Amino acid sequence: MPTIRQLPPNVVNKIAAGEVIERPASVVKELVENSLDAGAGRIDVTVEQGGIELIRVVDDGWGVAAEQLELALASHATSKILDADDLFRVGTLGFRGEALASIAAVSRLVFRSRPAEADLAAELEVVGGRAEPLRPAGGPHGTAVEVRNLFFNTPVRQKFLRTTQTEMGHLTEAVSRLALAHPHVHFTLSHGGRLIHDLPPGDAGQRIAALFGAELAEGLIPIDSVDGDLHLSGAVANPSHSRPNNRMQYLFLNGRFIRDRSLQHALGEAYRGLLLTGRFPVCFLHLRMPPAEVDVNVHPTKLEVRFQDGGRIYSQLLGTLRTKFLSTDLIARAQVPIATGGGVDGDEELRAATASPTQDLWEWAKRQLGPARSDDGPGGAFASPSPFGERADALQLHRVDLPPLVGR
Template identity: 45%
Template sequence: MTIRQLPDILVNQIAAGEVVERPASVVKELVENAIDAGARRVDIELEEGGVRLIRIRDDGGGIAPEELPLAVSRHATSKIASLDDLEAVATLGFRGEALPSIASVSRFTLVSRQADAEHGSALQVDGGRVGEVQPRAHAPGTTVEVRELFYNVPARRKFLRAERTELGHIEEWLRSLALARPDIELRVSHNGKPSRRYRPGDLYSDARLGETLGDDFARQSLRVDHSGAGLRLHGWISQPHYSRASADQQYLYVNGRSVRDRSVAHAVKMAYGDVLYHGRQPAYVLFLELDPTRVDVNVHPAKHEVRFRDSRLIHDFVYRTLQDALAQTRAGAAATQPATMSTLAPGGTPPAAAMGLSSGEGGFRDWRPAQSPLGLRVDEAPGAYAALYGASGGTSLSQPMAPLPAMPVDPAGLPQTSAEAGVPPLGYAIAQLHGIYILAENAEGLIVVDMHAAHERIGYERLKGAHDGIGLHAQPLLVPITLMVGEREADVAEREADTLAALGFEVTRAGPQSLHVRSIPALLAQAEPEALLRDVLSDLREHGQTRRVAGARDELLSTMACHGAVRANRRLTLPEMNALLRDMEATERSGQCNHGRPTWARFSLAEIDRWFLRGR
C-alpha cells in the first residue's frame, strides 16, 4: 500500500472523533475557551439539543482579526509555548484541537472583538473549508456559532440520541461547571426559551449548591477543608443518611478541572465503607489542589482523566481526610430536617432526611436485664408500664416524671440552644416503645433511637479501637500455601513484601507465577486467606493501597458487636437508656449501625404541633 499524507480536512475530522463525541462535547470545549479568555458571563443558546445550533457568547478578551484563521488551524494555542508550560498548565483548554475539529464537522462561525478594537471580525468555516475574515459589528468578547453538527459525517450523526437526551448531557456538564466556577454567570436557552441561569456568587455559598444539586444536598452535607503534604482537599460530602442509588452526584475537580479518577473514587468509597447501607452511593463535590507539576492533565484528548505522579499519596490523603470528617461528627450534634408523618416509609422507617449523623469513641456497656413482650391491650398498658418502670428503679407512671431542666431565655426572650441550656443533644429518655425504640425528650422535641442498632455501633467502634491498639498479628502456617497468581500479581507481592507483612501475610515469590504464603492474619485464620490475598494484591496493583484485611477484620468485629448488642424486648431502666444516649453522643459514626442503617431520628416540637394542627 502507498503511504500518503492525509488532507487537513480529513485529519481534523479524525481528531473530531476524539474531541467531539456529541453536542455536550462542543459546549464543553467552547465554554472552557471562554473561561480561559477571562469571561465573567457566558450565554449558551441551543436548538434541538445542540444538534441544530450551539451558540456560545462571552464577554472575554476577544481575538485579534489576524489571529482568527490561526484559531481554527490545528495545534494553534495561546496557552502553552514549551514543554515546561505543558507540565504546569493551569488553563482548561490547551491542545489547540477543539476549534478546527468542531469546524470540520459543522457549519462554523467565529466572531470576536477585542476591547480596544473599533469593530469585530468574523470568520466562517464550512465543513473544514476556511473562508475570509470579514468585519462585523460585535460587542467586546467572542461568539462561536456551530450549526448542523455532523452534517457532513452522517455515520456520526446517526449515533446521536433524542433531543431530550442530548440536552440532558449538556445540562449535566454545565451543572458540573457551575459547581467549579460559581464566580461566572451562566445563562442557557433552548429552542428560543430561557431554561436555566446560574447567578454568580461565592464558592462556598449554599445558593450555588442548591441551584445545582438541590436544597437537600446543601442541608445534608458536611464541609471538608484539609491541607497537608502539599495537597488540599475541600468541598462537601454527603452525610451517610443522604445517599443515592447511583453515582449521579459525585463531582471531582483537580486544580479546577472536572475529571474522573478511579483511585480517588476508590478512596471515597473506602471512607464511606461501614456507614452506607449496602448498594448505596455517597454524594460529594470535592476539589483537590496540588502543584500542577505533580499531575499530568494531558492523558486524554477530551481531558476527562488525569494521571498523578504519586497516586498512592493522593489516595491515602483523600481517604484519611474523608474518614476523619465522617468520624468526627457526633450523634445529635448536627440538626437535620425533621421527619414528617406523611414521609414515613412503609413499616414506620423514618426517611433519610430525618436521620442524624454522629461520631466519636465511647464506652461499651452490657445491658443484661430482660423484658418480655407485654402483649397488652391499649387500655391495660398504663398500669403495666407503671409497674414496669417502678420495679426497675426508673420513673413510675403513678408519679409525675421529673421534668427536663427549664430552658434559659436570652435577653430577647428566645430559648437558648441545647448546649446553652445544659440539655444533651439526644436529651433524656422517657420511655421504651415495644421493647425496640427508646423515646427521649431534648430541648427541641422528640428523639427516637433504635436501641439495638445504636448499641451495635457503640460495641463495634469499641472493638475496632481495642483491636487497633493491639495491631494485626500473624499466624504462621504449619505447611506453607503455594498460591498460583498472574505475573503482575507476583511482581506486586515481591515489591510490596513489607506492606503485606504489616497486614499479617508473610509472602515470598516461588516462581514467575507462584507465591509461597507462610503466615496469615491471626484474626482471619478461619476465613479464606487465598481469596483475601488475591484481593489484596489486586488493590495494591490498581490503587497502591488496600483495606481488604481491615475490611475483613471489621466484618468479623461487626458480627461480634451485633451478637453482643442489646436485643429487642430487653427491658432497660431509664438510667440504662440514658447511658446508651450518652454513649451515642460520644461514639464515632453512631448515626448508622454497622450495616449502614440509621440509628436515630429527630422530630421537632414545631413539627409535632403541625401533626395535630396546633396553633391553626
Template identity: 40%
Template sequence: MPDIIQLLPDNLANQIAAGEVIQRPASAVKELLENAVDAGATEIKLLVNDAGKALLQVIDNGKGMSETDARMSFERHATSKISNIEDLFKIRTMGFRGEALASIAAVSQVELKTRKADVEIGTCIEVENSVVKRQEPCATPVGTNICMKNLFFNVPARRNFLKSNAAEMRHIVDEFIRVAMAFPNIFFSLTSNGQQVFHLEAGSLKQRIIQVLGTSYSTKLVHVSEETDYMNITGFVGKPETTKKTRGDQYFFVNNRFIKSAYLNHAVMSAYDEMIAKDSFPMYVLFIDLDPSVVDINVHPTKQEIKFEDEKIVYAFVQAAVKHALAQFSIAPSLDFTLNADIQQLDAVSKPTSGDAMDAITSSNLFKTFTQKNQAHKIEGSNKSELSHWKDFYEPATQPLPTDLHTTSQQPASEGLDYSGYSLLKPEPKFKLLPDVVLSQLHNTYIVTPTAVGFLLVHQQQAHERVLYEKYSQAVHGKQMPTQQSLFPSTIQLGAGDTELMHELLPDLKVLGYAIEPFGNNTFVVQGTPADILDGNEKMAIELLLEQYKHFSSDVKFSRRERLVRCIARQQAIKTGRSLSQREMLTLVEELFACNTPNITPGGNPTYMEFKQDYLERMFGK
C-alpha cells in the first residue's frame, strides 16, 4: 500500500489555522487594533465598508516596521515578543503569537503600508491567499496602514456563514469598544461606510466610559481603587439604579486585556447582593493588574478566556473591592435614623389629635401590642362569622353589573389595554365568561374568575402577554399593525451598538406599528408607535424593547421576527401591581379565552390556574 499521509500546502494550512483566529470581520478588527496598540500608537483609526466584508482598514501613527519586518510579519508564528519559553509568562502586550497577520492574509487580500520614523521611504506589500503579490518602496506617513479587502474571498463557504451587515457591524463595534475602553489614553475613531460612528479623544477612563456608554452614566459611576502586593484593581461600577436586563455594559480587563469570566462576574454580582433585582445586571469597567506569571492568557485562540494561578484570591479581592467602593459612597444598604423634615409637615403630625381619634388609636390591637406587657406575640382570634359566607364569593353574581361595566371584546379598553383591531380563526374556547359575572382582583396581580364548575386564578401580566403575542404574531404574518402618529415626534439617541441593532430591526418594527426614521449619527425620530403605547412613553418603550431583545436567550434558535414579537409582548404586557377596573379585567379575560393557546405564555409559563368545586370541597373535608 502506498503512503497516504502528507503535509498540507502552506496556503491551505494557513486557511485552516485562520479559522481559529479569524471567525468573522470583528475578529480581524480585534487583532489589527491590538497590533496598533502594541506599536505604541497615540492615534488609531478604523475604517469599515460593508460591515468589514469589503474593507477593513486600520491606520495608526505607531513606530512602523522596516522592510524586512514588514515582510516577516505575514509569516506564521513570526513575532518580536517571544524568544524563549520564559518570555511566554512575562507577556504584557496584546499580540504575541504571530498568528494575526498570517491568518488575515490567508483568507483576504491585504495591502500593508508602513514606515519607521528614522527612514524617509516606507514599504508597501500586497498579499493574497498567503502569497506575496507585490513588495515595493512607497511614500507613507510614519506608522502602519493596513487594508484587509474581500474577507473569505477564497473560502466562499465561510463567507456564506456570515450574518447580515447590521449583525456583523454590531460585533465590530463590540470589539472596537473593548480595545478603546482598555486604552483611554489613545485616540480612537471608527468610520463605517463613510459615516463616523465613534470619535474618542484621549482622556481619563471616566471620560472614555461616558464617551462610549453614554452621558447617562456621568453622575452614576462609583470609583473602585484597591492596591495590594499581589494585585491591584481600578475602574468604575454603576450605582444600583443603572442596572439593566442585559450584560452589555460589563467589562473586565486583566493587564489591559479584555476577558470573559463568569467566575469574576459572580464576584461583582455578589457585591451587589440585596441592592439590585435578581434578574438585573450592574454596569462595571474594572481593570485587574497582576504579575503575568500568575496568569495564563494562552488558553484560547482569541485570548478572551484566561486562567489564574489562584482564582479564589482574585474572586475575594474583586468582591471586597466593589463592596468597599459601594459602601464608601453610601450606596450599600444602611439604616437611616435621621428624620425626614417633610414628615413634620404632614397633617398627621402637624394637626392636634381629637379625643375620638385618640380613643380609636389606643383601643386598636396594634397599639396594645406595643404598649402592654406580654402582647408582642399575641394573635387575635379571628371572627369566624366573617367566613360563614365564603362560598358566596365563588358563586356567579346575581346582581347585574352597572351599565358602564358591560363590555365585549370589541369595546375599547382603558388606557394601556387596547386589544381591538384583530381577529383570529380559533377553536371553541375551553372557558366562557358567565353572564353578568363580576371579577375580583387579588394583590393587584391575579384576577379571580368564577366558572360553572369552580373558578380560575388568572395571572394578569402573563395572560396579557399571551394576548399580545397572538395579536403581534398575526401582524408579522400578513396584517400590519396600525400606527398611531405622534403629535410631537420624539428623538431617541442610542449607543453605537444599539444603533446598529435598531437599523437591523427597523423593517420588522414597521410591520409591528412603529414609525421610526434615522436622524443623524446614533439618533432616531419616533414618528409613531403601536396604538397601545401611552403617549409620552415612546422613548422608554423603545429603549426597553432593545434591552429585552438583547436579553432574549440566544440558545433558542428563533427567527428575528419571532424574537421581536415575544419581546414586544413581554414589554407591553400590563405589569403585576397595577390595579385594573372591572372593564379591563373582563376584556383581558375574554381575550385570553379567545386565544389559540390561552393556558401558557409564549415562554411556557401558565396564564391561569383552575380550581374546581369538587377539589375545593375535598380541601375542606367535604
C-alpha cells in the first residue's frame, strides 16, 4: 500500500503556480494587479524576450514594510482578506495570497519595496522558491518586482512557451485589459528597450483611443444605465468596427476583466441583424455591483465569476443596448426631417443623407422594425413588448446621429 505524505511547501507552490502562472502574461497580470491594489498612480512594465527573460513591474503604490516582505512572498499570505466572510466583500483584485509565492516558485524573483514612511527600500530575492536573506536597497517609494528566467526549474512548462512574438502578444493584451479597466492610472510597456505603450492618465475614451486608435474611439456609442445597485457603463462600437472573433469584447466587473458567455450572448443578441454571421461586436463595458452579489472565487485566475442573479445582468445589458440603439436621445435628435423634404421614396436618397458611421446602425434599426422577439435569452425579461415598432416613423424618415464617446 502506498504511503501518504504531506507535500513540501515548494512542491505545493509549484502546483499552485501551474494553475495561475501559465505564461509571462500571467505574471504581468498578477504583478500589475498587486500594483493597482496598492493604489499606484503609475505602473511601468518592462520586459525582455516576450517576458521569458525578464519582467519588471515598477509602481508608486504604498509598498510593503521590510518586516513584511517575507510574508508577502509566502503562500496564502495576504493583506486583502481576513476571513472567509471577506470572500464575499472582496474589493481588491487579489485576495488569494498566492500569486507572489507561485511566481517565486518558478522563477528568479526580486521584490524591492519602500513604503512612503521608510528611509530605505528592502529587497528580497527568491530563486525557485528558496529565499535569500533580506537586504537593504536604494530606490524610490513604491515597489519594483523583477522576474527572470520564468519556468527555469519547470522544464515541461517551459516547453509550452511560444515564440517571443506570441508571448508578447499575450502580454500586451494583458496590459491592455488592465489599462482599459483603470484609465486613471499611467501605464507604460517597454519591450527590448522599445516603448510599446505610454498611456497617460485619462478617461475611458482617451484610453481606448490610445490603445486602439481615434477612429474606433470616435465611433463609440456611450452606454450608461443603472438598475438598483447594478451599474452598467462604457461604450459599444459601431457595427462597422465588428471583428471576426470576440476578442475585442472587453467586459469588466468591478475593475476586473472577465469572460462571461452569458453576457457575450446578450451582446450578440443586441447586435442581431446588424452584423453578418461570423462577425462580433466590439465593446468596452464596465459592470459595477456590490461584491456580495458575485463570487469571484471560482477560477484560479479570476477570469470567470459567478453572478448571484445572472439573468438580471443579462436583461440589463440586452435591454440597455437595444434601447440605446433606438434611444430617446437618438429619437430626439431625429425630430428634424432631413433636407430631402421627406420625399423618401427610395432608400438611396436617405442612405446618401445618412452617410456617416451611423449608417449601419440605421440599416439595422430599419430591419428590426416590428414586434420584439421572445427569445431574449436567460433572464428573458426585456420588458418592452414592441421596442422598435413605435419608433418606426422616426426611423424611416429621419437621420440618426450618435454622440461620440471621446471628450464626454
